[in-house]
Each structure stands twice: as C-alpha cells, then as structure tokens.
Amino acid sequence: MRILFLGDVMGRAGRAAITERLPGLRAAWKLDFVVVNGENATHGVGLSADHAKGIFEAGADCVTLGDHAFDQSDMLRYVDQEPRIIRPINYAKTAPGVGARVFTAAGGKKVLVAQVLGQVFMKRPFDDPFSALDAVLSKHPRGGMVQASLIDIHAEATSEKMGVAHFCDGRASIVVGTHTHVPTADARILPGGTAALSDAGMCGDYNSVIGMKKDEPMRRFISGMSKGRFEPAAGEATLSGLYVETDDRTGAATRVEMVRQGGLLPPAGP
C-alpha cells in the first residue's frame, strides 16, 4: 500500500494547505490511505467537528488527535459519532472515543491505526504507552488480518519515540511521532521492517515558534512576561510528514520518504 501521514495541522494556515494540496497529492502519489494529525487544526488548540469534516473532505481516511484532543468541547461528542477519528489510547480511562481502530481502505485492504501518548516531559502523567501498544499489536499482528498498521506516538522526547519505534519493530508497519511540530530527519526502515520517523513535523507556517506567531513566544522567552495569547502564524504552511510503501502480505515497509510540500521548508516527497 501507499500510505501518507501528515503531522499536526496548525490553525487556518495548516487547514488551507490540507485543502489546497492533499487532493492533488492523493491522486499524484496514488495513495491508498491517508492519516492526518488534527490536534491543533482549530486555532492551534484542538479540533472542531467542522474542521474535522474539512480534513476528511480533502482526502484523509483517518484523523488522529493528541494531548489537545478535547480542547474543542464539541469533540467530546463528535469523537463518538465519527469513527474515522482516533484519540490517544492512554489519554484517560473515562475519555470518549477509541485509541485504535481497523479501517477498510480502497480494495478492501485493512489498516490498523492507533495513537499513544508518551510520558516523558508531558503535562500529565498518562498511562504506560508500551503495555497499551502491546495489547493492540497482539490483537492485530502484522501480516495477519491487517495488511498494514500505523502507530502515531504523540510525545515530546525523541528518545521515548525511538523506544516506542523499536518496541513496535516487526509488529507494526509504521511508527511516526507527532507533537513537537518540528520534523526530524531520521525516516528509515528498522531491522524488523517497521518504517520509523521520530517526528513528522507540523502542517503549518514555519516562520513561527512551533506554529504560533513569533511575537508572544519571543516576548515570554526573552522577558518572562506575557502580553497576550498565542495566535497561530498565518503565512503559507508546509505540509510535513511521511510517505511509506508497504508489502500487503507481510505488512513490512518497503520504502520510506520524508514529505515536505509548500511553504518555507525545502520540498521533499516520493
């Protein structure tokens, strides 16, 4: 299968880039399955139902969330009405929605998508990601009933994300990091055939501080004083993520490429 993953969509600029570019990429790269992280699509904080619909209309098959999953309160209900949205599996025992689901792609192929939160430097002590992943991957082994599987590891520390990737090596097709909004350059196939990237980066304006207009974060860094709220940066966004080809029989990754399209970052893709 040809699978595209795009990192955290950041505000209006990120949504515009998805709407303008994803339909063309889906056709040009003959994509079978597209996963988009939408946790910051609504003004940088959470995802509204309306904005989720826009991402699906542009060509996403699945939208993942993150620690900002429920910052928009309508997601508390919408996540149970829209089965294509996945929230972190270890968010909270009482959280609505699900953290893993098997999707049916074109041609009837099955794709498992799961999202898990890390624990290192995160704002709340989320449950152990490794035991949560072990349960999901035991239930849906690679090369079994699912043709491919993708794990979104939503975490701050690249060390923890690499740990998760190695934990899933040979058991998942793709392990891709989100949350930092800065792409890492370590896209590769691990020895067990799992494609891994520590962070996909954001779909947002990179003339910013992780997608927010520079002024307020710079003021807080330099003076320690805040004068206002963070506002999403409004310049042209770069779509940033990962392209992976997988073997339908084994679920192993056979090709992996960084993706950067539009905006400030230099272009990359298959």
Ligand SMILES: [Fe+2]
């Ligand atoms: Fe994010």
Ligand SMILES: [Fe+2]
């Ligand atoms: Fe996040």
